[in-house]
Amino acid sequence: MSAVVNRYLMRHFALRLAVVVFAVAAFGLLFDLIDASDDLLKRDTNAALAMFAYAGLRLPSLIREMLPLTALLAGLFAVADLVRHREIVVLWGSGLSSAALALRMLPLALLLIGLELANDELLVPPTTEMLRDWEVGDFKQARFGADRNYVWIQSGDDVIRLDAEPAQRRELENVVVFRRAADGTLIERIDAARGRLVDAGIELEAVVRRPVGGRKALRLERLFWPAEVDLDAVALMARPAAELRYADLLRVVAAAGYGMRAVHAHRTWLHYRLTGSLVPALMLILPFGFLRSFRRVGGITPLFVKGLATGFAFQIFGGFTLALGEGGFLAPPLAAWLSPLLLLVVVTGMLVSAEMPRRRPQSAEVA
Numbered sequence: 001m002s003a004v005v006n007r008y009l010m011r012h013f014a015l016r017l018a019v020v021v022f023a024v025a026a027f028g029l030l031f032d033l034i035d036a037s038d039d040l041l042k043r044d045t046n047a048a049l050a051m052f053a054y055a056g057l058r059l060p061s062l063i064r065e066m067l068p069l070t071a072l073l074a075g076l077f078a079v080a081d082l083v084r085h086r087e088i089v090v091l092w093g094s095g096l097s098s099a100a101l102a103l104r105m106l107p108l109a110l111l112l113i114g115l116e117l118a119n120d121e122l123l124v125p126p127t128t129e130m131l132r133d134w135e136v137g138d139f140k141q142a143r144f145g146a147d148r149n150y151v152w153i154q155s156g157d158d159v160i161r162l163d164a165e166p167a168q169r170r171e172l173e174n175v176v177v178f179r180r181a182a183d184g185t186l187i188e189r190i191d192a193a194r195g196r197l198v199d200a201g202i203e204l205e206a207v208v209r210r211p212v213g214g215r216k217a218l219r220l221e222r223l224f225w226p227a228e229v230d231l232d233a234v235a236l237m238a239r240p241a242a243e244l245r246y247a248d249l250l251r252v253v254a255a256a257g258y259g260m261r262a263v264h265a266h267r268t269w270l271h272y273r274l275t276g277s278l279v280p281a282l283m284l285i286l287p288f289g290f291l292r293s294f295r296r297v298g299g300i301t302p303l304f305v306k307g308l309a310t311g312f313a314f315q316i317f318g319g320f321t322l323a324l325g326e327g328g329f330l331a332p333p334l335a336a337w338l339s340p341l342l343l344l345v346v347v348t349g350m351l352v353s354a355e356m357p358r359r360r361p362q363s364a365e366v367a
Contacts, residue, residue, distance in 0.1 A: 002052045003095075004112060005096070005102050005104070009101065009104050009106075010104075010107065012078055012081070012082075012110055013074065013075070013078045013105060013108055013284070014108060016074045016077045016078045016081075016296075017070075017074035017078075017108075017112075017284070018310075018362055019074075019077070020073050020077065021063065021067070021070050021074070022075070024066050024069075024070045025059060025062055025063055025066065025070075027191070028062050028065075028066060029055050029058065029059065029062060031136065032058055032062065033051055033054065033055065035137050035138070036054060036058075036136045036137030036138075039134075039135065039136035039137060040136055041053055043134070043136075052135075052241070053133070053362055054136060054137075055126075056136075057128075057130055057131050057346065058127070058129040058131065059127075059163075060119050060124045060127050060182050061124050061128055061243075063119060064116070064119055064120060064124055064269060066165070067070075067112075067116060067280045068279045068280050068283050068311070068315060069283070069311060069312075069315060070280075071112065071280040071281070071283040071284040072283035072284070072286060072308070072311040073283060074284065074288075074314075075284045075286060075287045075305065075307075076287050076304055076307045076308070077282065077290075078287075079217070079287040079288065079290075079291065079303065080287075080300040080304070081298055082305055083303070084221050084300060088291065089239060089250075091231040092350075098288045098289070098291040098351060099287055099288070099351040099352065101291075102285045102289075102351055103286040103289075105284060105285050105288075108284070109281035109282075109284055109285060110281070112280050112281045112284060113278060113280075115276045116277040116280055117273075117277050120276075120277070121245055121246060124243060124310070125244060125245045125270075127250075128239070128243040129239070132239065147184065149163065149164055150162065150163065150164055151163075151164050151167045151168075151234055151237075151238075151260065151261075152260060153229060153234070153258060153259055153260055154258075154260075155227040155228045155229065155259070156228075156258025157176040157179075157180045157181065157182060158177055158178060158179050158180060158186075158227060159177075159180065159220050159259075160175065160176070160177050160178075160227060160229060161175070161176040161177075161178070162174070162175060162234070164238075165233065166260070167234045168238050170194055170231040170232070170234075171197075172194060172195035172196060172197070172231075173194055173195075174191075174192075174193065174196070174203065175190075175191070175192040175195040175202070175204060176189065176190070176192075177190040177192075177204075177225055177227070178188070178205065186212050187211070187212055188209060188210065188211045188212060189209075189210045190204070190205060190207060190208070190209050190210070190225065191207070191208045191225070192204035192205060192207045192208075192223070193205055193206035194206065197229060197231070198224070199222055200226055201225055201226040201227050202224070202225050202227050202229060203222065203223075203224055204222065204223045204224070204225055204237055205221065205222055205260050206221070207219065207220040207221070207222065207223040208220075208344075209223075224236065229256060230255075233251075233252070233255065233258045233260075234260075235255065235299070236248050236251070236252055236341075237252065237258060237261060240265070241265040241266045241268070241269040241326070242269055244263075244266070244269070246270070249266050249270050249273070252266045252272065253266050253267055253270060254295060260343035262328060264325065264326055264327060264328035265325075265326035266334065267325075267332035268322065268325035268326050268332040268335050268336055269326075270332070270333075270336075271332055271333050271335075271336030271337060272325075272336035274302060274338050275337050275340040275341075276336075276340070277313075278340045278343075279318070279339075279340055279343065282340070282343050282344060282347050283311055283343075285347060286307060286310065286311065286343075286347055286350075287303065287307050288350075288351060289350025289351055289353075290302075290303050290306050290307060290350070291346055310346070314342070314343050317339050317342075318339035318340070318343075321334075321335045321336075321339050322335055322339075
């Protein structure tokens with residue numbers, strides 16, 4: 001009997017999850033294609049093929065963005081069907097409580113966590129990188145902070161400035177080296193038309209050296225400058241932390257951002273890549289926490305109202321704390337763990353509360 005119920009519930013929830021994911025993703029892709037259509041039509045390719053290719057590349061990141069609320073909707077539809085067809089009454093009559101029913105969703109919840117992690121690690125990074133190469137829609141070429149034209153890299157005491165677009169293509173053009181003393185005082189500015197990476201430094205071409213203090217500038221055809229420039233890191237730092245693989249996030253954090261920018265966002269996403277995968281699974285079983293209200297009333301409208309209100313509240317709160325962590329206003333572990341852990345506590349508390357016998361009003365007892 002237990003195995004039959006488990007299979008039925010898994011099939012019941014999985015089918016609705018698949019339908020809702022398909023419907024929401026299709027709806028989101030429609031509006032996303034409308035927004036990116038102008039950029040796609042400018043490409044020198046077949047417009048229809050370009051749109052199909054864009055849709056395929058956009059789907060993983062779109063699913064990542066919509067999966068928590070999609071899982072919540074699927075859970076609400078599944079539980080509402082159980083209530084509407086009185087199947088929930090039969091399940092309760094067989095001795096299964098709301099918490100026991102939620103526990104039977106554990107395999108599907110674990111599968112959802114695994115799919116979310118696989119999507120974030122294997123599909124989102126390469127597809128978003130290709131979309132940024134296309135420069136379409138929201139995926140215009142990433143820039144560094146407020147400076148739209150240059151990449152700034154610290155190497156030892158020196159600061160190196162590169163043109164942003166060639167640097168993202170792993171090329172060095174219009175290189176400027178600001179040579180500094182140990183106390184940060186500017187000693188010399190070195191301008192070069194081009195540069196190429198060699199062992200332990202950069203081979204600069206068409207060089208002009210300008211010492212500080214009004215001394216005469218010196219022009220050279222070539223100059224070797226000892227510096228550590230990782231062009232792969234430049235490409236990583238040009239992309240949002242949410243689009244990087246876990247290994248790349250670790251690499252950026254370990255290198256302290258390569259002197260290019262603060263790494264609050266990367267530290268936050270190191271944690272949120274794990275905690276964020278818990279949210280869709282918790283959203284899926286959240287509706288079971290509201291089932292206690294339907295032991296005596298049969299309407300399902302309150303179920304959707306309470307479920308959607310709770311789900312949206314946690315999504316807003318989670319986005320707020322994540323933004324605070326990315327901006328450095330909240331410790332990265334706290335920013336990433338606070339909302340999912342709070343949602344876990346709420347869901348667990350609701351299921352435990354549903355197991356407790358409800359006290360009848362005193363007036364009813366007297367009567």
